[in-house]
Amino acid sequence: MHELVGALRSYAWGSRTALAELCGRPVPSAHPEAELWFGAHPADPAHVVLDGMGTRSLLDLVSADPARELGWAAAPFDGTLPFLLKLLAAEEPLSLQAHPSREQAVAGFGRENAAGVALDSPLRNYRDDNHKPELVVALERFEALAGFREPTRTVELLRALDVGELAHHAELLAAQPDASGLRMLFTTWITLPHNALAGLLPAVLDGCVRYLSGTGPRPFTAEAKTALELAEAYPGDAGVLAALLLNRITLEPGQGLFLAAGNLHAYLRGLAVEIMANSDNVLRGGLTPKHVDVPELLRVLDFEPIELPVVLPEPAGDGSVRYRTPAPEFALRRFDLAAGAAHVPLTHAGPGIVLCTAGRVRLHDHTGAAVTLARGGAAWVSAADIDIRAQALDGGAQVFCACVGTVAGLRVPVRREQRAGLA
Known part of the structure; x- marks a missing residue:
């Protein structure tokens, strides 16, 4: 278990105050800050703080020893961390966009590779061959357009x-x-x-x-x-x-919104935790200075009208609430830790990421090793780290626990109680 330093992404629609305030940095920031990535995506991996050894990218850490870092989850996801956790701060509307299915992503990634489009080209639609189902959970009132009305x-x-x-x-x-x-x-x-x-x-x-x-x-x-x-x-x-043509949605703090492949959407404003399959594939149709590819967007869009339900947190039976989605790549739970409550069990084992969004919290594992997280801080929990517990410091605290979801039909070689802790 180690502290995880997120990768800060600056986009024009970001905020000069929201992420800086959340992470305790000077306000306003020098540039609009849009996203803080906690994950192992090749485009911008987070970095793990190693005891007395500096830092190492989470991507390199997982790639070097997927069996140790990912445990049972290494096999079904080809030795890669299958989800990307983010803090997202929108001061202005994001682009009108949708994400491809897995099949569409594989085909599109192959086409652009064959055409010689560089991975970092601004004209690139497909930066990887993965789909991108995503869940956003509001930390404050969050406004969005999503799905055809x-x-x-x-x-x-x-x-x-x-x-x-x-x-x-x-x-x-x-x-x-x-x-x-x-x-x-x-x-x-x-x-x-x-x-x-x-x-x-x-x-x-x-x-x-x-x-x-x-x-x-x-x-x-x-x-x-x-x-x-x-x-x-x-x-x-x-x-x-x-x-x-789209549903206008308002999320109150703690409410979520899940978007499957093909759903046209545009986040408008607000601060949120976002988790998705480990992908950066975006097809844009407008409301952006970035690359717009209308023909490719039309190829992936799902035009079936839908009233997207708000994803409400459900009691998980362990003191947390869970946000249920059909995505096998990720699962997300939230713990609201009361002042004075000590050693609250978070998860039996990793792989996972713990993100503090309010207060301060100290995490302990079975060896007695500890990591203290301030608001906006995160920790990487490998499969080798077990019995992770949390203690709120200086009053109450809030943490989100991101982990791998349920993979249908997979026999997971862990104890029953460990499997329950990961779901």
């Missing part, structure tokens, strides 16, 4: 905006209120020629302003405000229109 409800929204230029589009969707209708409308909007977009988008934004200034019930207030905010951040971007 039920078409009949979207028709109501388009009609409520009362924009003449939208009437034809609304009636086309009303005549085909299903995945095919959504595909047709989304494709039309996201591929509009510049002259057509320059006429339609301002009219839609004017409609949003009129709608918000009207009287009486306004059930689409959040959607109209979001369209105006996106247009201000990304003027003239067709992604603003596409955003009108």
